[in-house]
Amino acid sequence: MDNSRSSETLAYSLNLFLKGEHMPKPTVTIHAVHERNIEKYWDSLKLPDSQPCYVCKEPVTKKNVAAFVPVDGKVEVVCDKPLCFFNLHYMKHK
Numbered sequence: 001m002d003n004s005r006s007s008e009t010l011a012y013s014l015n016l017f018l019k020g021e022h023m024p025k026p027t028v029t030i031h032a033v034h035e036r037n038i039e040k041y042w043d044s045l046k047l048p049d050s051q052p053c054y055v056c057k058e059p060v061t062k063k064n065v066a067a068f069v070p071v072d073g074k075v076e077v078v079c080d081k082p083l084c085f086f087n088l089h090y091m092k093h094k
Helices: 003-019 035-044 081-093
Strands: 065-071 074-079
Touching: 035 065, 065 081, 074 081
Parallel strands: none
Antiparallel strands: 065 074
């Protein structure tokens, strides 16, 4: 992600947060995988060793994955950058 795009995304996300629009209205079920089981879960999904973050498109591996997200019948991954995780939350509840 280039710096100007990152700055715009951060400004937009902070604006939403300050307005209180970051809180989803519907109830959400969150399934968790303990970090000690990440490798086994990653392998069970038959994911490649690295794949792009669903949000920023940077490479995600078993070492820096923060979330697994079902999208259109596939499993996407999100990296461990806080801004990516925050934007994922907003994207999923828009």
